[in-house]
Amino acid sequence: MSSRFLERARRLPSLGLGLSTEYGALRAPGSLDLFEARRALPRCASFLELGVEVEKGLDRDARRWAREVGPTTYHFLDVNLHEPQDLDPAWLEGVRALVAEARPAWLCGDAGMWHFGPRAQGHMLLLPPVLTRDAAYELADGVAALREATGLEVLPENPPGHLYLGDLHLLDFFALLCERADTGMLLDVAHLVIFQAERGLPPTAGLDGFPLDRVIELHMAGGRRRDVEGLALIEDDHAPRLLPETWAAFDACAPRLTELRAVVFECERNPLRACEEEMRALHAALGARVAPAAPLHEALGPSPCAPHAPAPRPGPPA
Numbered sequence: 001m002s003s004r005f006l007e008r009a010r011r012l013p014s015l016g017l018g019l020s021t022e023y024g025a026l027r028a029p030g031s032l033d034l035f036e037a038r039r040a041l042p043r044c045a046s047f048l049e050l051g052v053e054v055e056k057g058l059d060r061d062a063r064r065w066a067r068e069v070g071p072t073t074y075h076f077l078d079v080n081l082h083e084p085q086d087l088d089p090a091w092l093e094g095v096r097a098l099v100a101e102a103r104p105a106w107l108c109g110d111a112g113m114w115h116f117g118p119r120a121q122g123h124m125l126l127l128p129p130v131l132t133r134d135a136a137y138e139l140a141d142g143v144a145a146l147r148e149a150t151g152l153e154v155l156p157e158n159p160p161g162h163l164y165l166g167d168l169h170l171l172d173f174f175a176l177l178c179e180r181a182d183t184g185m186l187l188d189v190a191h192l193v194i195f196q197a198e199r200g201l202p203p204t205a206g207l208d209g210f211p212l213d214r215v216i217e218l219h220m221a222g223g224r225r226r227d228v229e230g231l232a233l234i235e236d237d238h239a240p241r242l243l244p245e246t247w248a249a250f251d252a253c254a255p256r257l258t259e260l261r262a263v264v265f266e267c268e269r270n271p272l273r274a275c276e277e278e279m280r281a282l283h284a285a286l287g288a289r290v291a292p293a294a295p296l297h298e299a300l301g302p303s304p305c306a307p308h309a310p311a312p313r314p315g316p317p318a
């Protein structure tokens, strides 16, 4: 890849393997105890991805993590990047205040429609984009505008969906988006597998020509096969076991993930004992299969239980 993004990417920290949360998620019965995970498997809980609606802000667990542990990323849950008016002054002011508190390494989030009509707390509709060139360009312009407004990199994520409109393959759509916005991206491998199944394609379809050197962050998550009134689909339920198709797509990507810095195992709705085995397997797979030169390895460590170096704190936006 030759782009200014690659130059900018050099300033992004390597975060390693981490976990994710949303407001109040850790207080739900049977959910993951982040701080227990950090104690038991520190190299599988190197950073925390904060799912954020500006109106709700950060809950006490997110605040405690930011204060006592450190590394975070900011995953938005409340902005339609394809709608320029959605980046309104009040929302941007809220984002900047939360960024000042949590000091995330970057912003990221599903590049889809989070709300229909005006933004409202708890909306979280999340429809996937229409897979056309025009829609990719609209999203790209929103990515560039949010990057400009916050001074942080904005990594669009391929959203989940069981029905896609538009003719492009999801990966071709994101290749167009990333090139137009001159950005990297967050590749959710489980979401990709859901798309491939919906199109009747193998899990690795379209990866050959895809610019994987733009992938800065990966999401890995379990899913569940369901039959809904005759419609076979994979539900993105963040179960603690990854599907074989997700592993297959990961294996196809890993050797070319030369700029990878962060991986989230999305398992927040499950207790640690249910996730531990897959966390260890993922840690081992990242160490063995991701491109040896990838920055990820700086933070990954040799073992999921290895002691942590002092937590990196991202500096102010360049």
Ligand SMILES: [Fe+2]
Residues within 6 Å of the ligand: 157, 188, 219, 266
């Ligand atoms: Fe994700």
